[in-house]
Amino acid sequence: MKKILLALELLLYKWLLFLIAAVRFLIKKCRQAKTQEAKGHRPYSNACCVPIKSSVYKKPDPTIYDQYYLMALGIAVTWDNPDIQLYYQGAPVSSEDLLPATEYQVVARIWNNSTQAVAAGLPVKLSYLSFGVGTTSHAVTSTHVNLGVKGGAFCPAYATMNWTTPAIPGHYCLQVDLIWADDANPNNNLGQENTHVGIAQSPANFSFQLKNPDRIPHTFHFNSDSFVIPRVEIRDSDEREKKLTSKQKWERQLQIARRRNNVTNFPIPPGWSVIITPDQLTLGEEEEQTIGVSIEPPQDFVGRQAINIHAVREDRSVAGGVTLYVVKS
Amino acid sequence: MYPYYTKCTPPGSWKPFTLGAYVGVGIGSFVAMIVGAILTALSGGLFGAVLSIAGYVGGLYAINGIFDWLLGGKLVCLAEGERDYEIAIGTVTVIEPPLSDIWEGSNIDNDYSWNILLAPYEIYYTQADLVANLNALASDPGAAPVFSLPTFSTQTPYPPLDRLAKETASVKQLRTTYGANNIAFTGQEGSVNYPILHCEIEGSRIFDMRQAFETILAMTTLASILIPALALLSIPVVGWFLAFLAFLAWLIASGLAYLDGWYNGGNASPGDGGIANNTDPPANGSLSFQDIVLVYGKWVYDAGHSPNAGSNEIHPVLLLQKLSGLPNLNTISTWEGLIKDGTSVQTILNQADNQNDWALNPSVDGNTPGPVPPLQ
Numbered sequence: 001m002k003k004i005l006l007a008l009e010l011l012l013y014k015w016l017l018f019l020i021a022a023v024r025f026l027i028k029k030c031r032q033a034k035t036q037e038a039k040g041h042r043p044y045s046n047a048c049c050v051p052i053k054s055s056v057y058k059k060p061d062p063t064i065y066d067q068y069y070l071m072a073l074g075i076a077v078t079w080d081n082p083d084i085q086l087y088y089q090g091a092p093v094s095s096e097d098l099l100p101a102t103e104y105q106v107v108a109r110i111w112n113n114s115t116q117a118v119a120a121g122l123p124v125k126l127s128y129l130s131f132g133v134g135t136t137s138h139a140v141t142s143t144h145v146n147l148g149v150k151g152g153a154f155c156p157a158y159a160t161m162n163w164t165t166p167a168i169p170g171h172y173c174l175q176v177d178l179i180w181a182d183d184a185n186p187n188n189n190l191g192q193e194n195t196h197v198g199i200a201q202s203p204a205n206f207s208f209q210l211k212n213p214d215r216i217p218h219t220f221h222f223n224s225d226s227f228v229i230p231r232v233e234i235r236d237s238d239e240r241e242k243k244l245t246s247k248q249k250w251e252r253q254l255q256i257a258r259r260r261n262n263v264t265n266f267p268i269p270p271g272w273s274v275i276i277t278p279d280q281l282t283l284g285e286e287e288e289q290t291i292g293v294s295i296e297p298p299q300d301f302v303g304r305q306a307i308n309i310h311a312v313r314e315d316r317s318v319a320g321g322v323t324l325y326v327v328k329s
Numbered sequence: 330m331y332p333y334y335t336k337c338t339p340p341g342s343w344k345p346f347t348l349g350a351y352v353g354v355g356i357g358s359f360v361a362m363i364v365g366a367i368l369t370a371l372s373g374g375l376f377g378a379v380l381s382i383a384g385y386v387g388g389l390y391a392i393n394g395i396f397d398w399l400l401g402g403k404l405v406c407l408a409e410g411e412r413d414y415e416i417a418i419g420t421v422t423v424i425e426p427p428l429s430d431i432w433e434g435s436n437i438d439n440d441y442s443w444n445i446l447l448a449p450y451e452i453y454y455t456q457a458d459l460v461a462n463l464n465a466l467a468s469d470p471g472a473a474p475v476f477s478l479p480t481f482s483t484q485t486p487y488p489p490l491d492r493l494a495k496e497t498a499s500v501k502q503l504r505t506t507y508g509a510n511n512i513a514f515t516g517q518e519g520s521v522n523y524p525i526l527h528c529e530i531e532g533s534r535i536f537d538m539r540q541a542f543e544t545i546l547a548m549t550t551l552a553s554i555l556i557p558a559l560a561l562l563s564i565p566v567v568g569w570f571l572a573f574l575a576f577l578a579w580l581i582a583s584g585l586a587y588l589d590g591w592y593n594g595g596n597a598s599p600g601d602g603g604i605a606n607n608t609d610p611p612a613n614g615s616l617s618f619q620d621i622v623l624v625y626g627k628w629v630y631d632a633g634h635s636p637n638a639g640s641n642e643i644h645p646v647l648l649l650q651k652l653s654g655l656p657n658l659n660t661i662s663t664w665e666g667l668i669k670d671g672t673s674v675q676t677i678l679n680q681a682d683n684q685n686d687w688a689l690n691p692s693v694d695g696n697t698p699g700p701v702p703p704l705q
Binding site: 052057059060070075113121148181232250254 | 687690
């Protein structure tokens with residue numbers, strides 16, 4: 001009934017009000033223009049934070065294979081980062097096989113998860129850490145890349161940075177961090193490369209540093225698995241439904257990611273033994289301890305096997321991890 | 330692509346807005362309606378009814394004419410071809426969000442607008458500005474800030490973005506008044522000209538209301554023939570009854586069309602635009618005075634800031650990004666290249682390809698990419 005009355009109002013006289021309103025709109029615009037000129041362009045609205053939810057407003061989402069982010073989503077990871085590669089004199093080299101005091105080129109592959117927003121001059125920072133978990137980061141250098149939208153000619157972008165390894169021989173981790181103030185997802189910007197190769201000499205022995213960088217004590221335990229990134233060339237057709245909302249698409253992709261990168265599908269292989277010493281420990285503020293890992297393959301093993309060790313705090317958050325490769329020819 | 334509802338007119342085809350004509354038609358229509366109604370009441374004759382309906386139709390045409398001008402007449406294309414779309418980078422100085430009440434004058438236009446001071450010019454606060462702002466905020470928490478601008482002498486004489494806010498040769502030929510509100514600035518250091526550009530995200534209300542009026546016009550035209558014909562040509566009682574039924578049908582259908590236009594007129598703010606190739610989550614946030622923004626959209630002269638006066642704009646805005654600082658002007662062409670690539674047909678086709686169907690990382694939920702390629 002109310003709507004019928006409203007319709008009657010509209011038909012009988014509000015069309016005239018509409019005409020008057022249109023004319024008033026034009027006159028008001030004219031007055032606003034003059035007032036604004038006199039006042040010197042002061043905002044009509046409050047100076048801060050006028051909501052804008054329009055789909056015109058876009059944020060780029062620069063991203064790299066970020067182990068911390070992925071593990072927080074329940075996705076298995078490797079610390080052999082697929083988006084970070086080292087080169088020596090133009091030839092690719094493995095990060096576990098570096099010479100001291102030698103200059104390498106680190107190339108980081110940077111993706112944009114936005115189909116519309118771009119990032120010109122995106123800062124990319126490179127740092128290294130002692131091989132291990134939670135160890136102190138040392139800034140190396142930074143550079144900029146011009147990152148286009150997903151699917152465009154400028155995505156992915158490649159950041160190349162020179163790094164001279166420390167003079168003290170040892171194993172080091174690399175971190176690549178992407179910095180963008182108005183980032184759609186600032187949690188997927190830190191990629192880490194932590195690998196080490198050991199020759200299986202019954203057993204293969206490794207060690208790495210575990211540090212508690214916090215100001216409160218933490219208790220750590222370790223998870224291990226044999227996850228490697230599965231190669232997927234062709235997507236199943238049922239995975240490619242179109243016309244999904246962004247939320248639906250996100251949920252679908254998360255399901256795909258969890259299914260494909262499910263840690264329960266990558267247990268320590270039968271016949272293998274992985275012993276971590278100690279397997280649980282509490283570290284005080286800034287305290288650091290060497291963790292030993294002894295990996296024994298079956299007698300008949302030949303080849304290269306990845307074993308991932310993840311350090312997990314008492315609150316179940318991931319402190320970091322390493323990927324250890326056992327090689328036997 | 331974000332939906333937009335206006336189109337610009339080439340300078341050669343542009344016609345000024347004849348406000349007097351529309352007001353005249355509107356008033357004439359209303360008078361015709363009233364006179365027609367009085368005549369009908371007094372004499373019961375058909376002439377009065379026809380006059381009344383004709384007045385009503387005339388009024389609708391007047392409104393529709395204004396809608397047409399707002400959607401397709403007031404914007405003048407400033408360039409043709411690829412450079413129709415421009416990039417502007419600058420500092421937000423004014424924000425005009427859309428309001429909700431359609432009957433409150435300017436709210437017919439539910440665009441979301443703002444002005445930017447084009448890079449490389451920056452605003453800053455002098456001691457006097459800060460004192461003035463503190464005093465103003467003490468009495469009015471919503472007071473707009475006072476700020477200053479550097480003098481021209483510290484800047485490049487003609488930075489590349491200045492041209493966006495300057496009157497073009499084609500607009501000089503038109504019978505309009507340029508730059509009533511966008512280019513002059515009176516700051517603490519006196520009156521100087523700074524390139525300020527207006528930017529608008531379009532709301533759909535005017536478009537939706539015009540669609541409603543077009544429907545009503547068609548129905549009213551039909552009714553204005555059908556109802557008198559039924560009343561006149563049919564046998565008296567049945568004819569009157571049929572005419573009454575036709576009148577009721579017209580009344581209800583027109584009312585529904587009005588309501589549809591009214592309620593569907595989405596503000597530019599609440600994200601009413603679906604983007605065909607867009608899989609990004611909505612970047613809800615806010616725009617603030619002094620934000621540094623990149624704006625990409627159609628570069629036009631808007632002659633509708635007041636009847637036949639206006640200035641250059643980015644209208645409609647198709648992409649808005651916030652930046653952490655004013656970039657070096659040498660990078661403008663880089664931004665432009667990235668955005669042009671991002672809006673190219675090939676990129677949009679690529680985005681639909683399964684190669685780009687990932688949300689976390691291609692190695693995690695997409696087609697596994699190859700190794701990082703060798704150094705170039």
